[in-house]
Amino acid sequence: MHSLHFIFSILIIVVVMNTGTMRLLGQELYPNTEAASNSPKDVLRLRFATMLMPTSGDAVFSAKGFYAVSDKLMFASSIQAGVLLSNGFPTPFEVYEPRFRSMSVSAKYRLYSDDKPHQHIRFAAFAEYDFAPSGVTFASYLGGIKNGASAGAIGTVLLNKTALSASTSYFLPVNIASTQGLDAGVFNYSLSLGHLLLPERYTDYGETNLNLYCEVLGYLYTPSAARYHHVDAQHPAYNQTHYFHRIDIAPAVQLIFNSQAKLDFSIRTQILDEYYTARHWIAMLAFEWYFF
Numbered sequence: 001m002h003s004l005h006f007i008f009s010i011l012i013i014v015v016v017m018n019t020g021t022m023r024l025l026g027q028e029l030y031p032n033t034e035a036a037s038n039s040p041k042d043v044l045r046l047r048f049a050t051m052l053m054p055t056s057g058d059a060v061f062s063a064k065g066f067y068a069v070s071d072k073l074m075f076a077s078s079i080q081a082g083v084l085l086s087n088g089f090p091t092p093f094e095v096y097e098p099r100f101r102s103m104s105v106s107a108k109y110r111l112y113s114d115d116k117p118h119q120h121i122r123f124a125a126f127a128e129y130d131f132a133p134s135g136v137t138f139a140s141y142l143g144g145i146k147n148g149a150s151a152g153a154i155g156t157v158l159l160n161k162t163a164l165s166a167s168t169s170y171f172l173p174v175n176i177a178s179t180q181g182l183d184a185g186v187f188n189y190s191l192s193l194g195h196l197l198l199p200e201r202y203t204d205y206g207e208t209n210l211n212l213y214c215e216v217l218g219y220l221y222t223p224s225a226a227r228y229h230h231v232d233a234q235h236p237a238y239n240q241t242h243y244f245h246r247i248d249i250a251p252a253v254q255l256i257f258n259s260q261a262k263l264d265f266s267i268r269t270q271i272l273d274e275y276y277t278a279r280h281w282i283a284m285l286a287f288e289w290y291f292f
Contacts, residue, residue, distance in 0.1 A: 028156055028163035030192045031252040031264035031286060032215050035165045036122035036156035038074040038110060039066050039290070049264075049286035051143050059083050060101060060143050072110040079103045080145060102132035102145045108154075119159045126169075127151040136173065136182045138221055142248075143282060148173035152188070161196040187220040209256035213266070217248040247272040252284075262288040 028035040039045045045066040052059050064078035080101040106128035114121045132140075132147035140146070152169020171186040198210040222243040252266030269281035 028158060028165060028194055029211070029254065029256075029262060030165065030194055030215060031213060031254060031266045031284065032217065032250050032268065033165065033167060033190045033192050034108065034126070034154060035163065035192075036110060036124040036154040038072070038108060038124075039068045040292075041068050041071055043068065044291040045288060046291070047286055047288045049284060052283045053139070053143055054281070054283075058140070058143065060145065062144065074108045076106045076108070077104065082145070100133065101140075102130055102136075102147065104128055104130040120157075122156050124154045124156075125152070126154065138182055138186075138244075139280065141171075141182055141186065142219075142246075142280070146171065146173070146182070147175075150188075163192075163194045165192045165194075166190065167192075182221075184222045186222075189218045191216045205259045208258075209254075211254040211256070213250075213252040213254065215250040215252070215266075217250060217268070219246045220244070221246070244274040245272060246270055246274065260290050260292065262286075264288075 028037060047062075047064045047066070049062045049064070050059065051062075060080055060082040062078055062080040064076060066074060066076045068074040080103065082099060082101040106126060108124050108126040110122060110124045112121075112123040127150070129149050130146045132145055136145055136147045148171055150169050150171040152167060154165060154167040156163060156165040166189075168187075168189045171188060173182045173184070173186075175183060192213065192215040194211060194213045196209060196211050199207050220243050247270060248268050249271050250266045250268035252264060254265075255263045257263075264284070264286040266284045267281065268284065273280070
């Protein structure tokens, strides 16, 4: 699985590098991260997603709405529910009772924009608050289940068919449950590359688009001293640092239908992990609809 994932990632990068000179419109609708751009003003966007985490046996289902009140300011809200498919792969499949996992509210404000034909540079700042009634671990955090506040910044460059975006943020947890496992801040960063592969030339906006993506998601987790010293002595980072570094790579395929509906599929796994000794990958399938 890891070898196929790595080969798929390399193929996406090669395709982008070899077709980037074509005269095309770019795409920056990243499946796993947000770009500095917002949805069109007064347009409601709904996103429904499923995330499967076979290592832990979790399945998380989410619904998220986005609404831009102006060209610069956009609000979003989401709710997540989950089921436990098993006690971890490869134990026998068994579905447990679904339960509410978390909800969130967020806002993004575009600070700067330099727009030209078929290209632009944009910067935005965002803030988000997430609420989870039960314990949150670093594993659930990776799946979007968290409890606390975060803020950060995003920069996006669009050139013809290709968009490159980078973001950084800091998450501060709120410990409201005795079982809370994430007891300290997480520094997040990402680098996302997106490319419009088809159509080569537009004849109308009703054509189906095929986009390829490769996203790199990084995390620096700084647990409390008490939690750090309870880490298994066989852990790669034990007695070396007081933080854990994780980097995920997430290649993805995206289809856009009639400039209104969007379907995303990605498989994400770590290329560096100082927290989990076992491989921890996530599959994601999402559908979005724009109400113009």
